[in-house]
Amino acid sequence: MNGLTTLREMRPERVVRLLDAAAAHRDAVARGEEVASPRAGQLVALMFYEASTRTRFSFEAAIHRLGARPMAFQAAGSSAKKGESLLDSVRTLVAHGASVVVVRHSSVGAARFLDEHVPVPVVNAGSGTGEHPTQGLLDLMTLRDALGTMEGRRVAIVGDVRHSRVARSVCHGLVALGAQPILSGPGTLCGPELAALGADVRPTIDDVLPDADAVMMLRIQRERLGTAAMASVAEYRRRWALTSERAATLAPGVPVLHPAPMNRGVEIDGDVADSPRSRIFDQMANAVFVRMAVLEEGACA
Amino acid sequence: MRVRLHQGERRVLWVDDVVIDDDGGPVDEEVQVDRGVLSAPLIDLQGDVAGAAAAEAGFGLVLPRAGVSRPGAGRVGALTVDRAGSDIADHGLLRDAGALCLSDGDAAHDDLEVLLGAARWAASVGLPILARPGVGALERGMVRAGPEAVRRGLPQVFAESEALGVHRWATIARMSGARVHLLPLWSALGVKAVMAEQDAGAPISAGTTPHHLTLEAPLDEGRHAWRCWPVLGDVADRQALLEAIEQGRVTTLSTGSRAVASHQVQTPLVDQVPRAPSPQQAVGRAVELLGAARVAQLFHEGPRQLLGLPEMPHGLVWLDHTPGVAPGLSLGSPIPHGIRRTWGQLTA
Numbered sequence: 001m002n003g004l005t006t007l008r009e010m011r012p013e014r015v016v017r018l019l020d021a022a023a024a025h026r027d028a029v030a031r032g033e034e035v036a037s038p039r040a041g042q043l044v045a046l047m048f049y050e051a052s053t054r055t056r057f058s059f060e061a062a063i064h065r066l067g068a069r070p071m072a073f074q075a076a077g078s079s080a081k082k083g084e085s086l087l088d089s090v091r092t093l094v095a096h097g098a099s100v101v102v103v104r105h106s107s108v109g110a111a112r113f114l115d116e117h118v119p120v121p122v123v124n125a126g127s128g129t130g131e132h133p134t135q136g137l138l139d140l141m142t143l144r145d146a147l148g149t150m151e152g153r154r155v156a157i158v159g160d161v162r163h164s165r166v167a168r169s170v171c172h173g174l175v176a177l178g179a180q181p182i183l184s185g186p187g188t189l190c191g192p193e194l195a196a197l198g199a200d201v202r203p204t205i206d207d208v209l210p211d212a213d214a215v216m217m218l219r220i221q222r223e224r225l226g227t228a229a230m231a232s233v234a235e236y237r238r239r240w241a242l243t244s245e246r247a248a249t250l251a252p253g254v255p256v257l258h259p260a261p262m263n264r265g266v267e268i269d270g271d272v273a274d275s276p277r278s279r280i281f282d283q284m285a286n287a288v289f290v291r292m293a294v295l296e297e298g299a300c301a
Numbered sequence: 302m303r304v305r306l307h308q309g310e311r312r313v314l315w316v317d318d319v320v321i322d323d324d325g326g327p328v329d330e331e332v333q334v335d336r337g338v339l340s341a342p343l344i345d346l347q348g349d350v351a352g353a354a355a356a357e358a359g360f361g362l363v364l365p366r367a368g369v370s371r372p373g374a375g376r377v378g379a380l381t382v383d384r385a386g387s388d389i390a391d392h393g394l395l396r397d398a399g400a401l402c403l404s405d406g407d408a409a410h411d412d413l414e415v416l417l418g419a420a421r422w423a424a425s426v427g428l429p430i431l432a433r434p435g436v437g438a439l440e441r442g443m444v445r446a447g448p449e450a451v452r453r454g455l456p457q458v459f460a461e462s463e464a465l466g467v468h469r470w471a472t473i474a475r476m477s478g479a480r481v482h483l484l485p486l487w488s489a490l491g492v493k494a495v496m497a498e499q500d501a502g503a504p505i506s507a508g509t510t511p512h513h514l515t516l517e518a519p520l521d522e523g524r525h526a527w528r529c530w531p532v533l534g535d536v537a538d539r540q541a542l543l544e545a546i547e548q549g550r551v552t553t554l555s556t557g558s559r560a561v562a563s564h565q566v567q568t569p570l571v572d573q574v575p576r577a578p579s580p581q582q583a584v585g586r587a588v589e590l591l592g593a594a595r596v597a598q599l600f601h602e603g604p605r606q607l608l609g610l611p612e613m614p615h616g617l618v619w620l621d622h623t624p625g626v627a628p629g630l631s632l633g634s635p636i637p638h639g640i641r642r643t644w645g646q647l648t649a
Contacts, residue, residue, distance in 0.1 A: 187421030187477065188389075203425055228389070228418040235391035 003101075003115040003122035004294050007133045007172035015176050019141050021293035022286065029065070029289070039296055040067030045098035047073040047090065048125070049105045054260065054287065055125050055135070059102055062291035071098055090114050090122075100295055103127075123294055129163050135259060136169025138290040140177065142283045143214050146255040151178040156208040157199075158240055159218030159267055160189040166259045167218055171197040184208045185218075185240060188229045204239045209246060216257040217242050217268045233266055240267070247272045255279045303328040340597035341613040343584075344604035346402075346431060346484065346508060347557020361613065362604075366406055366557055376400045380419050380430060386410030389419045392426040401608045402429045402482075407530065409435035409466060413473075420477035429480040429607055433531070434466025434491060445488075445518050445532045458532045463491035471498035471505050482607055484508035485557055487531040489541035496550050506607065508553030508599075509542050511587040546591065552603035554587060554596065 007015070028035060044063045048056055063070045071093055079089060090101055101118065103111050104125040111124035126132045140150070147153055155174055161167045161183050171181045181199040183190050184207060192201050202208050209215065220236060230236065237243065242256065247269070250256075256272060258280045264270040273280055304315040305328045314323040342361020355363045364377050378395030382388040384405040392403060403423050410416060423430050439462035444450045446457035467483060471494075474481040486492060486509045495507045518533040534542075545551040587596045605613070 187425040188418045191421065192478065228412070228414040230418075231389040231391045231393075231422060235393050238397075239393055 002297075003111070003124070004133050004297070005111040005115050005122060005124040005127075006131050007136050007169045007176065008131070010172065010176050012176045012178070015137070015140065015173060018137055018290070018293050018297065019144060021296065022137070022141055022289040025065070025292045026286070026289040035065055035067065035292070037066040037068070037292075037296055039063075039099070042068045042099040043071050043097045044068050044295060045071045045073060045090070045093040045101045046125075047075075047093070047101060047103045047105075049075040049086075049103070049110075050126065052104055052125070054284070055104065055132075058284075058287040059125065059291050059295075061288045062295055065288065066292055066295060068099075068295070071096070086110060087114065087117055090118055094118055094120055102295075121297070126165055128165065129168075130165050131169045131172070132165040133169045133173075134291055134294055135166045135287075136173045137294070138283055138286045139166070139170050139216065139257060139259065140173045141286045141290055142257060142279050143179075143255070145282065145286075146253075146279055147213060150174070153179040153213045154182055154211050155179055155214045155216060156182050156184065156205075156212035157216045157218065158184045158205050158208065158242065160220055161185050161194055161218065162189050162191065163221070164218050167216075168197065170216065171199055174198075182208045182211060186230065186236070205242065205246065206239075209249060212250070212254060214255050214257065215242065215250070216259075217262075218259070219261060219263055220267050237266065242268045242272055244269045244271055247275065247277070250277070253277075257283060260284065302330075304330045304332055307331065307333050340593075341601045341605075343597075343600040344608070344610075345557075345600070346482075346553055346555035346604050346607075347510075348555065362610075364401065377431070378403045378428065380405045380423065380432075381410070381415060384408055386412055386415060389415070389422050392419075392422050392428060396426050396428055400428060401610075402431050404431040407433050409433060409437050409440065409462075411437055413469070416469075417473050417477060420473045420479040420481070424477050424479040429482055429609075431482050431484060432466075432470050433485070434463050434470055434483045434494075435531075436462045436465045436469070438462075439465070443532070445534055445538075447518075447535065449518070460488035460490040460534070460538070463488045463531075464494040467491055467494035467498060467505075471501075471503035474504045475502075478504070480504060480506075480607070482506045482508060482553070484553065484555060485510045485513060485531060486542060486545075486551065487513045487534050488538045489534070492538075492541040492545045492550070496545070496548075499550060506553075506603075507545070507551050508555055508603070509546075509551055510555055510557060511584055512556075514539060514542055514546075514554075514590060515586040543590070546595070546599065552599065553607065554599040555604070556584070 025035060046056060046059055060070050073089070073093065086105065090103070093101065098120060100121050100123060101114065102123045102125050103114060104127070105111065106128050108128040108130035111122055111127050115122035124131060124133050126135070143153075143155065144150055157167050157170060174181045175198040181197065183194055183199045183201045184203065184205050190201065195201050220230070247256065254277060256275070256278045258268060258273065260280060260283070262268055262273055262280070264273060272278065303326070305323060306313050306315060312323045314328070345355065345360050345363045347366050348355060348360065348363035376399045378392060378400030379390040380403045382390050386405065386408060390403070395403070420430060439459040442450070442456035442458040444455045444457065446459045450457045463486065470481050470483055473479070481504065483495065483505055484507060486495065486507050495505065498505055512529055513531070513533065516529070516533050517536050517539045542551060584596065584600070591599075
């Protein structure tokens with residue numbers, strides 16, 4: 001089916017169409033208009049096998065704005081505990097009338113597998129360390145708002161790229177739009193093999209900032225600190241944090257993004273996150289509109 | 302007194318008792334050095350001796366065996382926190398504090414995930430790693446494994462430990478992009494492993510010590526009161542090391558073979574207490590075996606390139622020692638067999 005499971009090799013026209021649709025929804029909401037959607041009255045299954053706050057709530061908000069209704073599935077307390085397979089669980093909800101399935105799962109291939117086996121569109125809300133395509137789209141929307149055209153733009157992504165499904169989707173989306181991702185992070189978290197994402201990989205944040213038209217910081221998971229993947233916070237900050245001092249060297253108009261949640265004082269200083277160049281809270285707002293566009297896409301087809 | 306020494310293209314200026322770069326100014330005497338070699342100061346990657354004693358032996362830079370702090374020595378940063386093999390140390394901070402390389406010393410850690418992470422971190426910081434190749438489970442002994450150890454009932458160190466350690470570090474180097482220098486090699490199996498990995502393109506280099514080039518087990522019972530770590534090999538091990546140097550597969554020498562004093566040795570072998578060879582003596586023996594030019598290269602150029610150090614301006618005169626032949630020229634020589642540093646013995 002024509003779900004949204006990945007941004008890899010997505011046609012640029014489709015990316016642009018989704019971003020334009022999201023912008024249209026945003027404008028309509030800003031004007032106080034009701035959305036007349038083909039999804040109105042339909043059921044949308046939300047199947048979250050991993051914990052989520054932002055993504056889940058923004059999908060719910062998007063569903064309500066479209067006039068549809070959510071079918072909330074909690075993995076804990078479900079038939080998954082009884083050994084029911086993922087596919088059977090999804091088929092059950094489809095049989096109960098779900099027109100779209102939104103799934104977050106720890107397996108990288110879960111969403112794609114479902115999209116190939118169920119008769120309704122499947123939307124990937126995050127699959128292991130694979131992709132998070134709707135997050136990627138909302139980040140692209142925010143970047144486009146700040147920069148205008150994306151063709152030829154260089155977007156720095158700094159931090160734990162290796163384990164970030166967000167970064168992976170963003171890189172695929174940037175490539176689709178003709179932009180260049182430039183990555184940086186510790187070798188354990190952002191190694192040269194990530195050039196396979198179509199990215200330019202550089203040693204430290206100081207190697208990417210001078211060339212960046214936009215900067216996206218990634219959360220460093222504290223549980224990785226002081227282990228086989230990370231040295232200390234002090235060591236990390238010296239080489240990869242977006243500190244106030246580093247942010248001051250950015251050209252005017254260079255936006256700063258972060259998929260949140262943030263570790264203030266670790267990968268990004270608080271006053272940078274709250275500065276006029278920060279688009280972090282715009283990203284959060286755009287999340288609902290992007291997900292409206294994605295949920296509607298299958299209905300339009 | 303200003304003396305300019307010439308050897309081929311090389312010139313150094315000796316002023317009083319200090320050697321400095323040639324400033325092109327007038328000199329009291331021009332001397333052509335026909336014998337021996339002009340060399341930059343030695344660099345000891347794993348030295349137990351620093352300060353005046355090391356300078357006397359011709360060492361301009363001594364990196365202490367990891368974990369030993371000595372005044373005036375070059376800096377070695379820890380690869381893992383406390384060199385314990387559990388957590389990655391702050392390599393960037395260490396580099397900024399002057400570390401020239403990273404090492405956990407003699408430790409042979411087994412947590413591959415930590416070693417790989419640490420190597421990736423080191424690669425991103427640009428510091429080389431000095432590592433001793435070994436696998437803990439196969440080296441819990443005190444002498445080289447073999448018939449002698451069996452006859453004497455001594456716990457054994459297997460050469461397979463070094464070979465496995467070489468392959469493991471070569472894999473880590475390939476996966477991480479880190480520069481890894483394995484030292485000190487002691488066995489033919491270890492040499493074979495290094496060569497195979499180098500032929501396969503692994504970014505590793507290797508070093509050994511003058512002790513392992515010049516001495517071999519088994520030691521004469523009753524005459525030797527010290528043990529070497531890593532253990533001394535047998536004649537085949539020593540020969541393999543010499544051949545590896547000849548082929549350019551082993552590129553550094555260092556004095557980093559720890560001698561264990563007699564009172565620390567609890568075996569039935571000890572009757573007398575001769576001293577372990579000093580670094581000076583070890584270097585001198587290496588000069589006898591390989592010639593001054595090669596030893597100078599192994600003790601200077603190999604380490605200098607590994608550490609990424611610039612060309613060093615200071616000069617050092619080494620003699621090719623020929624037993625029974627008067628040295629003829631002695632100026633700041635290292636001390637093969639007691640040649641003293643004296644201005645008065647200068648001859649044209």
